[in-house]
Amino acid sequence: MIEVEGLTQVFGHKTAVDDVSFTVRQGAVTGLLGPNGAGxxxxxxxxxxxxxxxxGVVRVNGGDFRRAERPLHELGALLDPAALHPGRSGRAHLRALALTNGIPSSRVDEVLRLTGMVEPSSRRVGTYSLGMRQRLGIAGALLxxxxxxxxDEPVNGLDPDGVHWVRELMKSLAAMGRTVLVSSHLMSEMALTADHLVVMGRGRLITQGPVTEVIARATQSxxxxxxxxxxxxxxxxxxIGGSTRRAPDGALLVTNATAEQIGRLAASGSIVLFELTPQQGSLEDAFxxxxxDDQEYAAGTVAGPHGPTTGSEQDGARR
Structure with missing residues (x-):
């Protein structure tokens, strides 16, 4: 378990983290979300x-992780896949970690197999792609x-198979009773992976809770x-206070009424229904x-031949 209480960090005149509190529980994957610059x-x-x-205070399994006698046995982390010596081989990097933490060399072979890095492990890290560095970093975290x-952003640079592997790895570790905290900007992936969410913006806690509750509170059903x-x-x-609007295909989107209420109302009025489907907002919509109001780096607009165009629209046009 990770317990964060009143955590605050200041760099110069900027408050990077402002009185943040949350708990990351055992047996679940907790997603830490927020725009760039959120802290x-x-x-x-x-x-x-x-x-x-x-x-503020941080407790890992009830204590101060900085004083842990066997740190890699208590907490494994991947924060920066580039924080590797480029001249060492992947295997040499893991062996150094193992030797300094009293971990048998057989465990190096185990995590290399688990992460699919057995063959590349003999090569120098400086020749690795970003995806390979991510896999090696995960191997180190699991050592x-x-x-x-x-x-922190473990699926950056991974192909779809690698993204799926990381997702299943985190879920399986949580199912074994481990505590998993992961940050990502991929909302669709977090919707598939996380059980619980912590959302930050401009260094502050915006909300936290189970994924379904966060979505329900932030989006219109x-x-x-x-x-x-x-x-x-x-x-x-x-x-009964319900309202409707037309969907692009002509169907009705009903707000402030449940599917059960609509069905009963239609039955009492002999109104024919061809479809009655509850629609829940996505995690991306909720995010x-x-x-x-907490986007530190908001994109501007560019005037095109047909009027203002957002940066993302221009990127899409180029693609």
Missing amino acids: KSTTMRMIVGLDRPVK GDPQVLVL DVLVRTPQAEELTAALGT LALTK
């Missing part, structure tokens, strides 16, 4: 003892078979309805809604 990486560095907070795992009697249904819904 996620700084928070992770304070958790693993690389940065000392100005204020001590730790109870707690902290991973609709019910998709297809009926040949749209006007009659809309009028009937108005009597954008929660962080809309």
Whole structure:
């Protein structure tokens, strides 16, 4: 378990982390989300003892990780895949970690097999791609078979197979009772992986909770309805406070009424329904809604031949 209480970090005149508190529980994958500059990486560095907070306390399994006698057995971390000696082989890097932490060399072979790095491990790290560095970094984090795992953007540079492997690895470790904290900007991946979310913005905690609850609180839930009697249904819904709007394909999107309420109302009024499907917002929708006022690096617009165009739209046009 990781317990963060009132964590604060200041660099010069900038408060990078501002009185943040949350708990990362055993047996679950907790996603740490936030836009660039939210303070996620700084928070992770304070958790693993690389940065000392100005204020606040971090407890890993009830104690101060900086004083752990066998640190790699307690917590494994991947914070920067580039923090590797380019002249060493991958195997030599892991062997050095093992020797300095009292870990048998047989464990090096185990994590190399687990991460698919047996063949590349004889090559110098300086020749590795970003994805290979990520895999080696994960191997290092797993070397001590730790109870707690902290991973900062672990799927960057990985191909789809690698992303799937990391996802299943984190879920399996959580199922074994381990504590897993992971940051990512890939909302679709976090929706598949995380059980619990901690969302930060501009150094502050915005919200936390189970994934489904965070999404439900931050997005509007609709019910998709297809009926040949749209006007009659809309009028009937108005009597119970429900409202409708048209979807692009002509179906109705109903707000402020559950699927059960709509079905009962339609039945009582002899209104024919072809489809009645609850629609839940996505994690990406929730993330954008929660962080809309906390984007430190907001993109501007560029005037194109058809008016202003956002940076992302221009990128899409080029692709």
